[in-house]
Amino acid sequence: MKSAQEDAYLEFVTARAKAMYRSAYVLAAGDTHLAEDLVQETLGRMYVHWKRVARADNPVAYAQTVLVRTFLSLRRRRSTGERPLGMVPDRATSGPDTALRLALLDALAQLPPRDRAVLLLRYWEDRSIEETAQMLRLSSSAVRSQGTRALGRLRALLGDSLADLVPH
Template structure:
């Protein structure tokens, strides 16, 4: 298989997950699309090296998260529109079950949102999340704990079991 065919096959298979992760990180479908495109452009350049890595998905997730961090540092990204909530993903996407949950996720600080997405959407272990984000295991545990407590507080109108079930729906397994 040629480099382009191999890269194309990877992108065709993983792009929906990358977009979903980017949307959860950004909270805006347009910025998420830009983030995915920038990540894939960088990935294409590095593909000969990356394709030989043992965990290609981990490498690409790290590129996506780092791209989001870099994007947030740009001065024009500091402006926030508050008149209307961000657009939701297309109706065919399985991760839009609870508008309240997604609103609460978007309200989390970026670091906590990243941890929750990697742990509960991607289903990574604490160690894998720490490696992907370049932080300690303790930081992942603390940010996960604080983020889930904030989600419970924000979603206080729903019973805690419903919140856990909804978060479990992200990964397809009960939490």
């Protein structure tokens, strides 16, 4: 890679890595190691095709698409049956929304990967239905119906106890 292109890539990574990690963390339902792997894989793919990515209208959207597709692809081909038994945070968390955040991450972890991807793109990343459909290679109506079903599943998992977790 040429020096100017490499500088542009490094600038992109510096500016977007934290936001990509936050998205990956939500997709991975709180699994920090999987989130790190997803970001690393995405950045590796971006590096290989950086010349083409840099010419794209929106490299950030391109990176988000690669991240989500990498997550879905990894979930499809994951052959290990290894599952964590409990959540142990890497560092102590504090603040008024800690219980709410943990309850939400636990509920998201119980959803299928594609449901998590739809919810992430629509509500965390605030993408339109059309953008979400394009990123996931689905029709707009499929995104709408899958989003509605995913929200219903999430509500069923969270139940009425969610109101107890929200500070008044």
